[in-house]
Every structure is written in structure tokens, then in C-alpha cells.
Amino acid sequence: MNTNKSNAKGNLICSRCSHANPLDATHCQKCNKFLVIASIPTNDRANKSKLPPYVTWLGLALILLPFSVGGYFFWQQVKSLTNSNSLNSPLGNSSSDIRLYNSFKKVPNVPTGIFNYGGAVLFASITASGTHEAMTRTHPHFRLVYTEPRFGKPGNSQSLTMLLNGELSFAQIALPLTDTEYSKAKERGFSLEQVPVAIDAIVVFTHPDVYVPGISVIQLQDIYKGKITNWKQVGGPDLPIVPFARPKVATLLHVLLGPEVDKVSPNVQYIRDYTECVRKVSSTPGGISFGGSGPILGQKSIRIIALAKGNSQKYVQPFIDNGKQINTAAIQDGTYPISRRLFIAIRRDGRIDEQAGVAYTNMLLSKEGQQFIERSGFVPLLR
Numbered sequence: 001m002n003t004n005k006s007n008a009k010g011n012l013i014c015s016r017c018s019h020a021n022p023l024d025a026t027h028c029q030k031c032n033k034f035l036v037i038a039s040i041p042t043n044d045r046a047n048k049s050k051l052p053p054y055v056t057w058l059g060l061a062l063i064l065l066p067f068s069v070g071g072y073f074f075w076q077q078v079k080s081l082t083n084s085n086s087l088n089s090p091l092g093n094s095s096s097d098i099r100l101y102n103s104f105k106k107v108p109n110v111p112t113g114i115f116n117y118g119g120a121v122l123f124a125s126i127t128a129s130g131t132h133e134a135m136t137r138t139h140p141h142f143r144l145v146y147t148e149p150r151f152g153k154p155g156n157s158q159s160l161t162m163l164l165n166g167e168l169s170f171a172q173i174a175l176p177l178t179d180t181e182y183s184k185a186k187e188r189g190f191s192l193e194q195v196p197v198a199i200d201a202i203v204v205f206t207h208p209d210v211y212v213p214g215i216s217v218i219q220l221q222d223i224y225k226g227k228i229t230n231w232k233q234v235g236g237p238d239l240p241i242v243p244f245a246r247p248k249v250a251t252l253l254h255v256l257l258g259p260e261v262d263k264v265s266p267n268v269q270y271i272r273d274y275t276e277c278v279r280k281v282s283s284t285p286g287g288i289s290f291g292g293s294g295p296i297l298g299q300k301s302i303r304i305i306a307l308a309k310g311n312s313q314k315y316v317q318p319f320i321d322n323g324k325q326i327n328t329a330a331i332q333d334g335t336y337p338i339s340r341r342l343f344i345a346i347r348r349d350g351r352i353d354e355q356a357g358v359a360y361t362n363m364l365l366s367k368e369g370q371q372f373i374e375r376s377g378f379v380p381l382l383r
Helices: 053-081 121-128 131-138 156-164 179-187 217-224 252-263 274-283 328-332 352-365 367-375
Strands: 113-119 142-146 170-173 191-206 242-245 287-292 303-305 339-348
Touching: 113 156, 113 352, 121 131, 121 274, 121 287, 131 142, 131 352, 131 367, 142 352, 156 170, 156 179, 156 339, 170 352, 179 191, 191 252, 191 274, 191 328, 191 352, 191 367, 217 242, 217 252, 242 274, 252 287, 274 287, 339 352, 352 367
Parallel strands: 113 142, 113 170, 242 287
Antiparallel strands: 170 339, 191 287, 191 303, 191 339
């Protein structure tokens, strides 16, 4: 391609007809040939205002292009995490449709229908606090029905089996999902997601006549492994210890003993739910059990025992204000030794059950929902 020279006066000389064109011309004024700049004389380089406009705009566009493209994708990411009704999300890797709203009313895409749910029995205290009634008042066509398994006792593992089988829209779980559960879902053509909604303290309680300053986590573990069998071994009366617990298919023994859950003492007596557990312990001299803070808060017929980390004697009470309120500060800062996250397990299959699980989770994570969580005897995940 022939290039066009510039003369001493700063004109562009057309390579076809030699016509002297203004420096800002893009086509020859005489023959209309497109003008291509070969160079700009030294004495004109300082005068940048004389560059053709299209050159200036082209350079600016090339400079801004990476930023504009990157900015677009950055803004898309921001929009996926927030909207006009939501708060800044601290939920890490949760899906973008899990967002933080101010109230139940602000939660969008709440489906119409009757939706079955199930899960860990300690979640019953959330229902008892009026949470679900408030959801239904706000979204009258969103109806929730607690569904027990046809065989076996209700609990964490049973609810996940039912969720995998399509019998539940979502599940309330007190242990994180396992690799096996994720794999089973994948084999069936969908995925599972767990979203934390609350923090639960593990509370130890005894028969009201058992007086001890507290026990350590290791002592509690040894009681349930059969190594400690009398209250005098932990500073209490000379009285046999009678331990109660929910069965190993539930979550509590796994939380306490972890990989040593198979070492549970044969003296442990198994009970169905918290109601039976409180009744058994309160009527059995030497009785002891432990459970989630929600169902235990406010119980008058049992004695709450302070707990210490490891094998220390730095005892911390799970409840304050004469047992009327959960010790939120001690649980949030880790002073209280045993706590766990509570989750909602969502079936990600692109169907209405997924929509129900997302709506329910978003309502529990809203400011209004977290207030219900605290009234239920759990520690709010969000402040």
C-alpha cells in the first residue's frame, strides 16, 4: 500500500494525485483516495491536537477495551451476589441465588405449593418458635409439611436418604454432607448443596440432684465410652452415672466422639427425641445426656452443666440470665468448647423442589429469619 507523505507545511500529500490535503483529512480532497499516514514531521509531533481524530479515538478505544470488558464481567459478578434488597453476602461459595434479605417479604421467587421437609430433630425448636407460621403469613401459598420416614426414626441420615430419593424438597441437617452423599446425588443426575443458617451449642444436662462444678469435654467423652461410671470420679456424689443419647444413626454421638463413635459404652441408653431425653434424665437419679441448645433452652426439670475444653477446669455455661438466654458471646468467640453449624440441604435439580429449598434458606438467612433463629435457642450465623 502506498503511503502519503507530509510536506513542510504540515499537509498530507496524496500518493495518487499529489494534492496537498489538511493534516486532519482522512480522504484526498481531490481524488477521494484514503490517506494513510507514514510519519509525522518532528516539528509537528509536539502539536498533538493536529492528529487526525480517528487516530486519537482508535488509540483511546484500544487502551480502554481491556478495562471495559473486564469491568463488564466484574459488574456481572457483583450483580450476582447483591441486589437492591440484599446485604453483602458472607456465604462464600454458596450459589448466587442464596442472598441476604431484610425480611421474609423481600425474598423473591417463593413457589406455590405444599413442600415436604425433614431432618435433624433439634430443628423442631425453629418451628416451635413460630418461624414457619410467619413464613406462611407472608407467603400464604408456600406451605411446609414435616415428613417422617416410613421406616426408622427421623434424623439427619434418614432425611438425606429421603432427599436423595425425591421424598423431600429440602432437608435440615446438623452434620456436613459427606462425599458419599454428593456422589449419590451426582449418580442420579443432580447435585446437593449445603448452606449454613445457624450455630448450635452442644449442651450437657443431668438429673437435678447431680451437683458438679462442671465437666470437661474429655470427661464427657469418657462417660460415653464407659471409662467414667460414677459421679464421684468428676467431683460429684457417689452415684452411678446413667448416660442417655440418641442412637448412632443420629448426629450427636458423632459430634462428641468423632471417629471413636464405635466405642460407645454398652451402658448408654438410647432415646427417640429430645422430649423423651429430658423426661428420662429428669426422672433417673444419676442421669446425663447432651444435645442441641435449641431444644434444651428453658427446660426447668434438668440441671445444665458447664463445660470446659480438653481436660481443663475452665468451665463455661452455655446459657446465661438464669438459663433463659443462650451464651451467644462465648459460642461466637469459641470460649464455649463444642458447637456446630446447622445447614439446609438443597436438591439442585432445576425443579420446583430446588426453588422451595432456596426460598426457605433465603428466609432463614434474612434479618427476620436470624431473629427467629436466636429466639429458637441457636446462635445467629449473621449479625
